[in-house]
Amino acid sequence: QVQLVESGGGLVQAGGSLRLSCVASGSTFGIRDMGWYRQPPGEQRELVALISSSFRTNYADSLKGRFTISRDNAKNTVYLQMDNLKPEDTAVYYCYAEGVNADCRYTSDYWGRGTQVTVSS
Numbered sequence: 118q119v120q121l122v123e124s125g126g127g128l129v130q131a132g133g134s135l136r137l138s139c140v141a142s143g144s145t146f147g148i149r150d151m152g153w154y155r156q157p158p159g160e161q162r163e164l165v166a167l168i169s170s171s172f173r174t175n176y177a178d179s180l181k182g183r184f185t186i187s188r189d190n191a192k193n194t195v196y197l198q199m200d201n202l203k204p205e206d207t208a209v210y211y212c213y214a215e216g217v218n219a220d221c222r223y224t225s226d227y228w229g230r231g232t233q234v235t236v237s238s
Contacts, residue, residue, distance in 0.1 A: 118143045118144055119141055119142070119143045119144055119145060119148065119214055119216055119225075119227040120141070120142045120143050120227075121139055121140070121141055121212045121213075121214055121227055121228065121229035122139065122140050122142070122212075122229060122230075123137060123138070123139045123210065123211070123212045123229045123230070123231065123232040124137070124138050124139075124140075124232065125137040125138050125232065126210060126232030126233050126234045127233075127234070127235070128235045128236075128237065129202055129234075129235070129236055129237070130236070130237050131202060131203055131204055131236055131237065131238050132201055132202065133202050133236075134198070134199060134200045134201075134202065135199045135202065135234060136196060136197065136198050136199070137153065137196065137197040137199070137210055137212075137232060137234075138194060138195075138196055139151070139153075139194065139195045139196075139212030139229055140192070140193060140194050141193040141194070141195075141214055141227075142193065144216070145193045147216045147217045147218060147219070148170070148193070148214050148215070148216050149169065149170050149215045149216065149217055149224075150167055150168065150169050150170070150213075150214070150215040151167070151168055151188055151195040151212070151213065151214045151215070152164070152165070152166055152167035152168060152186065152195070152212075152213045152214075153165040153166050153186065153195070153197045153210055153211065153212060153213065154210070154211045154213055155206075155208035155209065155210045155211065155234075156208055156209050156211070156231075157205070157207060157208040158207070158208070160208075162211070163177070164177055165177055165180060165184060165186075165197065165210070166180070166184060166186035166197065167186070167213075168186045168187065168188050168195065170190065172187075172188070174186055183199065183200050183201050183202075184197060184198065184199050184200070185197070185198040185200075186198075195212065195214075197210070199234070202234075202236045203236060204236045204237070204238045205236075206234060206236050207234060207235050207236050208234060209231040209232070209233055209234075210231060210232050210233075210234050211228055211229055211230075211231045212228070212229035213226065213227070213228060213229075214226075214227040215227075
């Protein structure tokens with residue numbers, strides 16, 4: 118089992134920056150992709166960014182240039198640097214990880230509990 122714990126959320130003014138962190142613990146050996154999703158109030162959860170174990174990245178097109186995802190495999194940690202924040206970025210941000218079992222037959226999705234990001238105008 119894998120547990121994900123996010124940190125770094127909070128209240129920030131438009132144009133400001135935040136860096137989110139997510140630490141994975143438990144059976145972390147089989148973790149492959151990690152990433153971030155977000156859920157604005159009253160809306161569905163949406164992809165923010167993904168990063169593979171070899172550091173390939175994938176972003177939502179609208180967020181390219183403002184958000185940067187990175188990871189430290191030795192620390193089992195994924196980060197999301199958010200710059201030039203806008204009020205529409207207000208959401209609960211969730212950490213995500215994909216894990217695979219020892220014989221690569223099964224995969225599991227893991228989710229953090231979320232951290233609130235609020236951007237004021």
